[in-house]
Amino acid sequence: MLFRCHHAALDIRSDIARDHGLTPGHLISLLLLRACYPDESVTPTELREAQMLSSGGTTKVVRGLEERGLVTRRDHRSDARSSVLVLTEAGLELIDAVVPLIQERGREVLMSSFDADELAELIRLLGKIRRTGGAEGRLGAEAESTLDEISPRAPRHRPGVWTKVQFSNDDRGRFS
Secondary structure, three states: OHHHHHHHHHHHHHHHHHHOOOOHHHHHHHHHHHHHOOOOOEOHHHHHHHHOOOHHHHHHHHHHHHHOOOEEEEEOOOOOOOEEEEEOHHHHHHHHHHHHHHHHHHHHHHHHHOOHHHHHHHHHHHHHHHHHOOOOHHHHHHHHHHHHHHOOOOOOOOOOHHHHEEEOOOOEEEEO
16 A cells, blocks of 8 residues: 555656656755755755765756756855755745645545545554654655645654655645
């Protein structure tokens, strides 16, 4: 069941990314940057670690976002050798338009793929993963994402900025 949800979430994000001229890596990067906006900034290294990308892969993603005017680099406040990535107004508008699409398509897929008992079991299992902190890496991110699509206001129990953000149609990325 989790495997099906994982792949459904990947397909949804890939389709939406393509519909908006983005790669899946661009979309995930924008989501991560949105999670930190406006109070926090993200270094390219943090972005790389959050997505488990190579440094070359991160450079390619960031360069593509910069070329489209969706992110910009600023000097790091406490480390003159480093820069941070920040969403531009265009990046913020794009990701705020995309998040509700991801949620809606996720709900549609879940409602058409599972009956009521299966959905209840899925929510229970994903909640268990979240409570025990047993999901790490990409699987953990996908489980979190899938659970967010089912229940975007559920409390967060795992540490880390990347899993603490909640997106819903009325509040665009607030920390829990």
